[in-house]
Amino acid sequence: MIFRPAAFAAVCLVSSAAIAQDAADTTAQIDADNLTETVRTLASDQFEGRAPGTVGEERTIGYLIGRLQALGLEPGGEDGTWTQRVPLLHTQLGEPATLAFTHGGEAQPLDFPTDIYVSTLQPNDVARIDGAPLVFVGYGVHAPERGWDDFKDVDLTGKVAVFLVNDPDFHAAAGEPVAGKFGDRTMTYYGRWTYKFEEAARRGAVGALIVHETEGAGYGWNVIESPGGENYDVVRAPDEVTSLALQGWISGETAQALFADAGLDLAQLSEAARRADFAPVDMETTLAAQFPVEHEVVQSQNVLAKITGSARPDETVIYGAHWDAYGKGEPDTQGRIYRAGANDDALGVAGLFEIARAFEAAPQPERSIVFAFWTAEERGLLGSEYYAANPIYPIDKTVANLGLDILQTAGRAKDAILVGKGQGTLEDDMARFAAAQGRTVTEESLPERGLFYRADHFSFAKRGVPVLLMMGIAGASDLVEGGTAAGQAWVDDYTGRCYHAACDAWSEDWNLAGAVQDIALFHAIGSDLANSDRWPGWKDGSEFKAIREESAAARE
CATH class of the missing domain: 3.40.630.10 (Zn peptidases)
Known part of the structure; x- marks a missing residue:
């Protein structure tokens, strides 16, 4: 019935x-x-x-x-078949030849994946960032409908965007102006790491890094590093490939040291990022990274049927x-x-x-x-x-x-x-x-x-x-x-x-x-x-x- x-x-x-x-x-x-x-x-x-x-x-x-x-059932795929072809880009990073933050002329080598975890969605033999400046963009949210813009027209072209995880109101206390603006403890899409990487790419960045914390991410560092430098994407036309040579996360401890070495207080900046008047901060630090990349196109399929x-x-x-x-x-x-x-x-x-x-x-x-x-x-x-x-x-x-x-x-x-x-x-x-x-x-x-x-x-x-x-x-x-x-x-x-x-x-x-x-x-x-x-x-x-x-x- x-x-x-x-x-x-x-x-x-x-x-x-x-x-x-x-x-x-x-x-x-x-x-x-x-x-x-x-x-x-x-x-x-x-x-x-x-x-x-x-x-x-x-x-x-x-x-x-x-x-x-x-x-x-009837075939529901393309051209009267049961399937839709889905070409996938599969990438795998090797051991880095170079991986370091530099501030004031002093390089700080990084361990992959303990200090920093990255991957790439570009179909190149090498993933490289040559001394790109780091810019802290708070939560990295551009939400005109909520009266919020963390970017304030900063030019991210050729730079590395550094984000906080989750939404601007995730850690807000009662009475803060931002409280409830992004769903309180309920994550909006602006809090997802995928949104942050997409927004960095829309603005021409060459890299994007999110500061990890277990509560805001919803999972520990072991989950972050578990793919081992592997990533997938759908195959894209050349003009649609992301501008990000590398995207990923910085561990909480590494982030604390990174900001402190740059003369910045991560806790204070995190609090400032919960205000609508927050403006991006040039960290006066650069990232140099070079990874060999194995990449291939994997032909996969969706299966579809219909009534x-x-x-x-x-x-x-x-x-x-x-x-x-x-x-x-x-x-x-x-x-x-x-x-x-x-x-x-x-x-x-x-x-x-x-x-x-x-x-x-x-x-x-x-x-x-x-x-x-x-x-x-x-x-x-x-x-x-x-x-x-x-x-x-x-x-x-x-x-x-x-x-x-x-x-x-x-x-x-x-x-x-x-x-x-x-x-x-x-x-x-x-x-x-x-x-x-x-x-x-x-x-x-x-x-x-x-x-x-x-x-x-x-x-x-x-x-x-x-x-x-x-x-x-x-x-x-x-x-x-x-x-x-x-x-x-x-x-x-x-x-x-x-x-x-x-x-x-x-x-x-x-x-x-x-x-x-x-x-x-x-x-x-x-x-x-x-x-x-x-x-x-x-x-x-x-x-x-x-x-x-x-x-x-x-x-x-």
């Missing part, structure tokens, strides 16, 4: 009993055994950790296409999950060498299969539904980014993107976890359909970590498409058995032991009843959108509302 309101207002005419019955029917269609079988297959050694550009990718793509064909809409086929609801994981690594204590991402995100892939199966068993939807399996999410959301920059279905008429990325495996929950409170109207849909399941909605517990900006749905959000993400590690679920204490224990165990590690493997201990609830919830939300003519939107204060409004005419 599919809930089919003609418009959003019609929801009010449907009895709560009917909605609850629809939710029950939808949940019953999601099969935990099917989820288990999909995850066990994709996380098996046969797929070698599903890294882009490897044999593991070839086997994964073949498996996905075979499953989609068996479900009866064509009966009434408005040019309007599209997109479900997404990423098929890639981390490939081969060092053996863990149990001898496992593949970081195969059973939960991250083979379970999300399995969820899309189940949603597709439910739609195939129902009457044809009025709008088209696309099921997207993204590559290279773990390399920087690159598969979804490539699609959003080169869309097969018009972005202006993409109704929403609904993403599954890490679902909790600890059993039924009394609530669903919302990522990105206050961003869009889809959170209201989530509350409505969660209530139909007999559940409430709980906000993510650590919004300062910016999870809203760290999954594939964000590639759509920054182009104005309304989005919703289901991510089980965003907060402690209120489990039917054990409550929030048990939910937090699951989050702590998964993130502390198995996130991006070899132990993210299928386990007999998994209880997928909660994942079934979440998958059914997203099926219900998408079914409502696919069988109505309403357009979800962004809420006041969202940095993406104005972007969506620019294309309003296309949806009239």
Whole structure:
């Protein structure tokens, strides 16, 4: 049974009993055994950790296409195929020939990656910065809509921008003028390291360095240095390649010494950066760096399938999950060498299969539904980014993107976890359909970590498409058995032991009843959108509302 309101207002005419019955029917269609079988297959050694550009990718793509064909879906890729080609630039830094800060004629050698961690997204044999001046730009935020500009027209051409991590109000005390201007503890996009690197490149900098602190970043230095000088990007035209020869982080201790050697007080400057009148500071220090670079183009693929809409086929609801994981690594204590991402995100892939199966068993939807399996999410959301920059279905008429990325495996929950409170109207849909399941909605517990900006749905959000993400590690679920204490224990165990590690493997201990609830919830939300003519939107204060409004005419 599919809930089919003609418009959003019609929801009010449907009895709560009917909605609850629809939710029950939808949940019953999601099969935990099917989820288990999909995850066990994709996380098996046969797929070698599903890294882009490897044999593991070839086997994964073949498996996905075979499953989609068996479900009866249509090819949704380019030129009537099941895929979209995604060329990726892969770079790997070697040992540096030169790496030092210089102030007052005295060079201070740096250790890579202990003192400074960098990588490159330029396809050159050498990554070089020849004595470029360092400029401290505070939080590096240019947000006219919030009355904030850290740059004050400083010329960064040929220079290295030095940033603080997170937002200008992250450490603000009550009563400071900036308090609340950037969401308080909730990170905005301006706080993400990706934004800071992009802004430095827009201003012609040759390097960008972020001062690391664990609280503001949301992770320790061990996470920063773990890629070992490796990076990925989509292949870009020569005039679109970043101006940054090197981008990365400075450890907290190294930053303290760097500022002190330049006669500057990092703590005082950090406080000054929380004021709107902050102006960039020439650190009278230069950076010299030279790294050999191995680089290659890796051919990868997104996989896309669709169900064509009966009434408005040019309007599209997109479900997404990423098929890639981390490939081969060092053996863990149990001898496992593949970081195969059973939960991250083979379970999300399995969820899309189940949603597709439910739609195939129902009457044809009025709008088209696309099921997207993204590559290279773990390399920087690159598969979804490539699609959003080169869309097969018009972005202006993409109704929403609904993403599954890490679902909790600890059993039924009394609530669903919302990522990105206050961003869009889809959170209201989530509350409505969660209530139909007999559940409430709980906000993510650590919004300062910016999870809203760290999954594939964000590639759509920054182009104005309304989005919703289901991510089980965003907060402690209120489990039917054990409550929030048990939910937090699951989050702590998964993130502390198995996130991006070899132990993210299928386990007999998994209880997928909660994942079934979440998958059914997203099926219900998408079914409502696919069988109505309403357009979800962004809420006041969202940095993406104005972007969506620019294309309003296309949806009239």
